[in-house]
Amino acid sequence: MTDDSPGGAAEAADGPSGLRSLLPDLAPWRASADFRRLWVSGLISGFGSFLTFVALPVQVKELTGSAAAVGAIGAVELVPLIVCGLYGGALADALDKRKLIIWTEAGQGLLSAVLLVDALLPHPAVWPLYVVAALSSALVSVQRPALDSLWPRIVAHEHMPAAVSLNSLRWTVGGVAGPALAGVVVAYAGLGWAYGADLVTFAVSVVLVVRIASSPPSGAAAKPSLTAILEGARYAWGRKELLGTYAVDLAAMFLAMPLAVLPFLADELDAEWSLGLMYAALPAGSLVVSLTSGWTSRVHRHGRMVVLSAALWGVAIAAAGFVGDVWLVLLFLAVAGACDMVSGIFRGAMWNQTIPDELRGRLAGIELLSYSVGPTVGQVRSGGFAAWWGVRASVWSGGLLCAGAVGLLALCLPKLMRYDVRTNEHAVRLRAGRAAAAPAEA
Template sequence: MKELLADVTPLRRSPAFRRLFVGQCLTMVGSQVTQVAVPWQVYSASHSSVALGLVGLAALLPIVVFGIYGGAIADSMDRRRLILITSTGSAAVSVALTVQALVHTDSLWVLYACVTVQAAFFAIDLPTRRALLPRLVAPEDLPAANALLLLVFTVGIVGGPLAASAAVSLGGYGAAYAVDVVCFLLAITFISGLPSVLPEGGGRRADLSSVVEGIRYLKSRPVLWMCYVLDLNSTVLAMPTALFPILAVERFHGGPELAGYLSAALAAGAFLGSMFGGWMPKVRRLGRAALLAVFAWGLSLGALGLAGSLWTAMLLLAVAGYADTVSAVERSSILQHETPDELRGRTSGVLTVVGAGGPRLGDVRAGLVSAAVGPAVAAVSGGVACVLGALALAKAAPEFTRYRMAEPKPAEQGTGGQGAASEQGTASEQGAAAPDSAQAPALADD
């Protein structure tokens, strides 16, 4: 049983990763509270579902626009410094949210502006953190480190609404946003203790040509572009969340609470995948493991359309959530291990866009198909299409299926490896882990 629990080896071996991990925990707590509180305040001020939907649009557009360019910035400067800048900027936005709540401006445009600016900082921050990770841990510890960070994410997704509810009920929206401010300030103190991490080669200027260089590199490496396309295959074709309200009413004869149970089941599966993923760092055939996880995701969500009881549906969604976690961890590890350090920011930026856009497109597909032929067919057809798509991709890029991470050298085991930066010097002085970058589940989710 102990071997199934999350592998905490990276936390033991790397002091720098411990700082990143604690900072990530704090950031996740605060940001999740804000992400829940803002829609509540918007709806409270407007009582409009359209106004509520614009919150998502305000967050999505800057992620798409700044995601790729943010990765280029991460490849142009000290990544520790860039995370401090984005964290400070996000904290300033949270201060603005706190002030507007305390003075009761109730301006939707102020809220939309804050969401947009904070999403832009996030779009730069996320690829920077992903590019930084392989410089803090040994190559063989990447899967375990990714699983631990994904565990933080899933706990935040589950606990964020609860923390937001408590903060709003006790002190109003201002108290909720103040929690985010405090969490960001604490996170900044931990991140400031990280070593300086310049891209190998000193970095290059962040401009359009550097973005194009990163995309061309991805196109030339089947093992890498498969990580992105496989993610899109899973989310665009089989993302089930848009079907939850319809299934709750039409299939299970319930209401919003049943739709909440379905969402919780998917999140619970992702949490279990992170919590009991101690076996994942031992897997060397990462490409094959990711493909098998996508098959499990597609089959589970296809079977969801045939589920006759709520408990069966929840079990299938839990399996899908677990499979999504496995797929995310293995694909992230491949990307981080196989991309040169000087390109990791840009490849991570592409992943940020894919992670943000794929699930939204999947919701559109599910909604349109459900409107045309019903939610059951939408779920079954999506799951089948996902599996068939994964099979076609595996045939198109056999290198991905055959991909195998090398066994760690005996001298590296238990030492943190050459990729683990100490807190006493720069990561470039300590050496860098071999190539590169990552994602969090369609839940990261992403």
């Protein structure tokens, strides 16, 4: 989708063209030193987190030999995710965001140290692994709203789509390369090296975050409380276009997330060798979009792009379930990953360009639940459908249900389809406020 305003053709003539127009927009990187520090910090600690992401279930498997014990890791992570995500959003609005990020990052480093010590014991214990998994989920849930609500403070309003794209690029690079690196480290160096490297990455990340400017709460921020959390929920409910982004993402992830059944799909296609490629296909598709995301800064009707890309995600997942050739399955999974990234970029742009500063943390907490709980519960749906109806039927039916649900949501939420960042009242108000504050800050 391109600019459909009267001046769209003139803008296209003046803007970048050809291959250059597809490359990521580096304007936030050039304009903000704090953005660069946070971006590099996230890249480094993200690689370390993938080491633990792979090492932890491997260690549980080695100590227990039980698939149920490995699956229980997700169970202990779910409750802290829900509780701390909502309360973490209230904390992000009420406290200095920089300090909150530093302390939670340092806390995760300490948890990596606990895993390292346990792994080096002659007889490692299992229970600390579950405690660390739960505490890590809590810390991430507290940190993420602070981090998400900090970006709009350090990035210019007009650069937010580009900033979301660059952050997505960082995530997808980690999602593709991180697990591969983690597998090599765990297999050839051992669990202790994986946990130790994760600890080092958190230490480096803290050093980088300490150097960014402080980010105190706004004067209108509410103290952390249930009332403050409900205030954020009421605001989200009153913003139907915003509510639509949460609902669309939940529908897409709950109905069409296929990760739980990929091992069985590989077996059914008589291509056990392809399982790793299936897991990598989704982030690989996302990576392609991130590397060619320059066009996203020239799109203004973000709501339509969220709906279209989420519906196409469902169609691509359905196609992956229908086809019987493993290479086509991999292709459609990559297409699905690309569509998911497009949806994520424009959801992030809508959130960051319209939500008031004093509510941004609490809305980021709700956002965290929308994109975290959906995939978690979606694994239950896909697994249950596979047991009842068959593996491939679970995949294609979920994709079709997703496309239908997204279409129904588009009909029920016309404000989402009409959203235009140039004319939306919330975006205009926030843009004017940032412009008015700029001379005072200078």
